[in-house]
Amino acid sequence: MxxxxxxxxxxxxxxxxxxxxxxxxxxxxxxxxxxxxxxxxxxxxxxxxxxxxxxxxxxxxxxxMKGMSIKGDLLIASSGETLDNVINQAIDHNLIGLEEIAGIPGTIAGAVTVNASANSRSISDMFFYADYLTLNGEIHRRPFFYDFFSRGTFLTDCLILSVALRLTPSRASAEARERKEKYVEKMYIPPSRRFSGEIFRDSRTMKASEAIKLAGLTGKNGSRAEFSEYQPNSILTYPGCSSQEIYTLIQRGRKTIKEKLGIELDTSITILGSFRDEL
Ligand SMILES: Cc1cc2nc3c(=O)[nH]c(=O)nc-3n(C[C@H](O)[C@H](O)[C@H](O)COP(=O)(O)OP(=O)(O)OC[C@H]3O[C@@H](n4cnc5c(N)ncnc54)[C@H](O)[C@@H]3O)c2cc1C
Known part of the structure; x- marks a missing residue:
């Protein structure tokens, strides 16, 4: 993997x-x-x-799963299309609204599952419906209801097949392209570094990044995984790092924040397979 x-x-x-x-x-x-x-x-x-x-x-x-089609202000993308491709296609067809989330890596279905967000914009702002396959082989359509996104994960135990987004028609596509490139640049990470996306969800009382900083968790800790000083709710890894080291850092982060600040944080990242509890 x-x-x-x-x-x-x-x-x-x-x-x-x-x-x-x-x-x-x-x-x-x-x-x-x-x-x-x-x-x-x-x-x-x-x-x-x-x-x-x-x-x-x-x-x-x-x-x-690739392919995209456009019907009026609706863009329908197969689940494996990258978010970057979807944004480019949208702009090529004079549809705007996704530029602020440009630079987030991954697929359109992954973005919907975790409600990918950046620069005060979320994929849920443009979401119209998703077609999905249940693990027992049935195909369904899930239309927009806000609380699906506010619950954390959009859908579980299914394969999203395609996603429809409702975008804003605009002739200002050159400006939209410029805006998109500006946000991509902001997200740039040198290829020599491995950064994660957000590790914890924000709690009701405090942003996860603030909690990590306040608990003194950022920076070097003797392992090959550390909470980034630059973006505290993100993990930076060094060559040779194992998944177990990353897992242990996440566990230590949760435990320290609970002990020092009394806050329980849920993980945003999906953890697959079995791990040892080393704390
Ligand atoms: C350097 C870096 C920066 C990042 N910055 C941001 C950021 O600014 N904002 C942000 O929101 N995220 C950010 N992320 C996190 C990540 O890029 C997004 O969450 C992305 O949308 C995940 O898409 P993916 O295709 O990689 O999904 P995966 O990582 O493969 O999966 C994520 C979840 O989605 C589910 N899933 C994926 N595809 C499907 C499908 N077809 N059907 C059903 N379930 C599915 C998986 O089961 C899993 O639970 C960042 C990640 C990295 C590495």
Whole structure:
């Protein structure tokens, strides 16, 4: 799974499939059902921590599902399209509204699942509906209801097949492109570094980044994973780092924040497979 996680850590998937369409995905699910395998759905792996022992069962990646269409102000993207591609297509077709979240890595379905946000804009602001496949092979459509996003994770135990976004028609596409590039630049990370997205969700009383800073958790700690001084709710890793080291840092972060500040933080990143509790 190293190739499918932006941490570049993690063991093997017992089975791995990258279906190109719903039909292939149903075939993969049937195989999993026949063999009694558990199923784990992933996108581009930019918000995952995969166990060094790997993932039992079938890992189903949406990355092979490509294609986009535009109907008026609706952009419909297959789940494996990258957010970057979706934003470019939108601007090419004089549809704006996504520029502020430019630079977030990963797929459009991953963005909807975690309600990707940046610069005071969230994918939920433009979300119209998603078509998804349940793990027992049924296809459904989920329209926009705000509380699906406020609950944390949009949908679980399904493979999102496509996402429809309602955007704003505009002739100012050159300005939109410039705006997009500005936000991409802001998110730039040198290829020599490995940074994660946000590790914890904000609590009701305090931003996770503030809690991490206040608890004195940022910077070097003797391991190959540390909370970034630059963006405290993000983990920076060094070559040779294992998933277990990252997991232990997350556990230590939660424990220290609970002890020092009395705040319980939930993880935002998806943790897959089994880990040792080393604290
Ligand atoms: C350097 C860096 C910077 C980042 N900055 C930001 C940021 O500014 N804002 C932000 O919000 N996030 C940020 N992230 C986190 C991440 O990029 C986003 O959450 C992204 O949208 C995840 O998409 P993905 O395709 O990689 O999903 P994955 O990491 O593969 O999966 C994430 C979750 O989505 C689910 N999922 C993925 N695809 C599907 C599907 N087709 N059907 C059903 N479930 C699915 C998975 O099961 C998992 O629970 C950053 C990450 C990195 C590495």
């Amino acid at each position: 190293k190739k499918h996680s932006s941490f570049s850590t993690g063991g093997k998937a017992e089975y791995y499939a990258e279906p190109g369409n719903a039909y292939d995905a149903i075939n993969a699910l049937e195989m999993a059902y026949a063999k009694g395998l558990s199923v784990t759905v992933i996108g581009a792996g930019t918000h995952l921590l995969v166990s060094d022992e790997g993932i039992p069962g079938l890992v189903l990646s949406a990355c092979g």
